[in-house]
Amino acid sequence: MAVSIHCFWERANIAPGGVSGISIMLKFLFGLPVGLMTLIINIPLLILGMKFLGRTFTVRTIRTLLISTFILDFAVTPYMPQYEGDRMLGAIFGGVFMGIGLGLIFMRGSTTGGVDILSCLIERKYPHIPIGKALMMIDCVILAVSALVFGNIETVLFGIVALYCQTQVINQIVYGADKGQQILCISEKNKQIAEKIIKEIGRTATFLNAEGAYTGKESSVLMCIIDVQEYAKVKETIRNTDPKAFIIVSEATRIMGEGFKLID
Secondary structure, three states, rough: HHHHHHHHHHHHHHOOOOOHHHHHHHHHHHHHOHHHHHHHHHHHHHHHHHHOOHHHHHHHHHHHHHHHHHHHHHHHHOOOOOOOOOOHHHHHHHHHHHHHHHHHHOOOOOOOHHHHHHHHHHHHHOOOOOOHHHHHHHHHHHHHHHHHOOOOOOHHHHHHHHHHHHHHHHHHHHHHHHHHEEEEEEEHHHHHHHHHHHHHHOOOOEEEEEOHHHHOOOOEEEEEEOHHHHHHHHHHHHHHHHHOOEEEEEEEEEOOOOEEEEOO
């Protein structure tokens, strides 16, 4: 996160939402340290978090904030150079580094506070507004303000690019390890296919009762959940057993349970 803010976003005048975006704007206007400003802005939000979201959540967030503030202001800013090249590359790589940092923090059950706390409070006050939408609204306001502070609309556009890259990397880190594929197979030889999948690939399967809408004939649908790298073997197994089989392959974004990651 510190590398993202100092090396890529500060120099390019990119403030892609969140408290870090506000802090980047404050440094641009008044020369104030980004890490310290992030910590100070979070103080009232942390007080609200302690009151409404619980002590454990708040303590973890304070710990994360103290560590990230120290790293940014005392370990990265004084010693690491800033990228002075193309702003688009700064937006992209800043988003990637920020996504890596936030993903690791989220996987440890913590947050960086800021708009995360604010969006949770908004969702509690107005339950019909999802947290994701609340986050988006807050970030849009910060992006709009950044255009006024830095004096150009490109700041907003680069900020959107940075946010997109950040979100994609977070999703890959937090959910990537749990991804797989779901295969639905309609075939008259589903039992033979299931036996081969169990014996040759080491995966199990489930039979779902079904009825053909056109024929009215009762049949079964074979459902199998596999890792991405096992797809080619399963497809080959189905093709060799029944070339006329009908299969549907879809991405399973999170798989937990026996044979995969344990339910946490």
